[in-house]
Amino acid sequence: MKESLLEIKNIAYNYQEEDQVLPVLKNINLNAAQGEFICLIGPSGCGKTTLFNILVGLEQPDQGQIILSGQEITATRGHIAYMPQKDLLFPWRTIMENLLLGVEINKGDLKAARIEAEHLLPLFGLEGFAKKYPEQLSGGMKQRAALLRTVLTHHKILALDEPFGALDALTRSKMQKWILSIQAKLNKTILFITHDIEEAIILADKVILIDGRPGTISKKQKIDLPYPRDKTDPKFVAYQKELLASLSANQG
Numbered sequence: 001m002k003e004s005l006l007e008i009k010n011i012a013y014n015y016q017e018e019d020q021v022l023p024v025l026k027n028i029n030l031n032a033a034q035g036e037f038i039c040l041i042g043p044s045g046c047g048k049t050t051l052f053n054i055l056v057g058l059e060q061p062d063q064g065q066i067i068l069s070g071q072e073i074t075a076t077r078g079h080i081a082y083m084p085q086k087d088l089l090f091p092w093r094t095i096m097e098n099l100l101l102g103v104e105i106n107k108g109d110l111k112a113a114r115i116e117a118e119h120l121l122p123l124f125g126l127e128g129f130a131k132k133y134p135e136q137l138s139g140g141m142k143q144r145a146a147l148l149r150t151v152l153t154h155h156k157i158l159a160l161d162e163p164f165g166a167l168d169a170l171t172r173s174k175m176q177k178w179i180l181s182i183q184a185k186l187n188k189t190i191l192f193i194t195h196d197i198e199e200a201i202i203l204a205d206k207v208i209l210i211d212g213r214p215g216t217i218s219k220k221q222k223i224d225l226p227y228p229r230d231k232t233d234p235k236f237v238a239y240q241k242e243l244l245a246s247l248s249a250n251q252g
């Protein structure tokens with residue numbers, strides 16, 4: 001068993017609405033090893049984005065801890081790279097200016113980041129696009145630019161909230177192949193939210209199912225298949241059926 005880089009320990013979270021308490025997450029326990037690819041799936045509203053907000057320190061949990069490399073980081077920011085559910089490229093900034101935004105906000109070394117960004121542009125399929133504006137890029141390119149910006153923050157862990165959700169099927173399939181190659185090259189640990197069971201099985205070492213109100217982890221499924229994965233492989237199809245059955249079973 002590989003040692004955990006990240007430990008999510010017994011997280012609970014409630015939204016406070018005037019005199020009402022809305023329980024959103026409960027008993028969330030999850031470990032991620034260095035280089036592991038973890039997909040989180042679950043119905044809309046089960047608390048996936050909320051969990052990411054807690055993970056990156058934007059929200060404080062009512063209970064539990066986030067531990068990174070043995071150190072508690074609960075409710076503190078700047079440890080985990082975050083790509084939010086909505087792609088946030090600023091239309092008035094060029095791609096390069098967008099890429100450097102995170103480093104700018106963190107008051108990092110802009111010159112070094114620019115050199116690194118230029119070096120990584122080809123790997124992200126954005127060579128020659130540094131001076132263009134977001135509207136001049138395709139949907140897939142915009143998502144790759146947002147991902148490159150996330151990578152430039154140099155964190156070991158990337159939290160990606162439905163990064164391919166808005167893409168057409170073909171582009172999405174290309175992006176899945178591409179992100180696996182990126183992960184192999186950069187050796188990042190990836191937490192990836194998706195609504196798509198097939199996408200989760202194509203990508204993940206481990207699929208985490210969250211559902212219920214409050215959201216809890218109802219299943220942790222290791223995907224024991226070599227990459228690249230073949231959707232027609234009977235084992236692939238069996239994982240798909242099993243995860244779908246688990247998801248439906250909890251939907252009432």
Ligand SMILES: Nc1ncnc2c1ncn2[C@@H]1O[C@H](COP(=O)(O)OP(=O)(O)OP(=O)(O)O)[C@@H](O)[C@H]1O
Binds near residue numbers: 024043046048
């Ligand atoms: N600011 C807020 N105030 C009160 N309740 C909220 C707030 N943000 C989210 N919620 C509630 O918390 C629950 C979880 O929301 P969250 O955005 O984490 O779900 P999700 O699993 O990411 O959904 P989706 O798949 O649609 O993105 C929902 O029931 C939602 O209504």
Ligand SMILES: [Mg+2]
Binds near residue numbers: 048049050085161
């Ligand atoms: Mg969400």
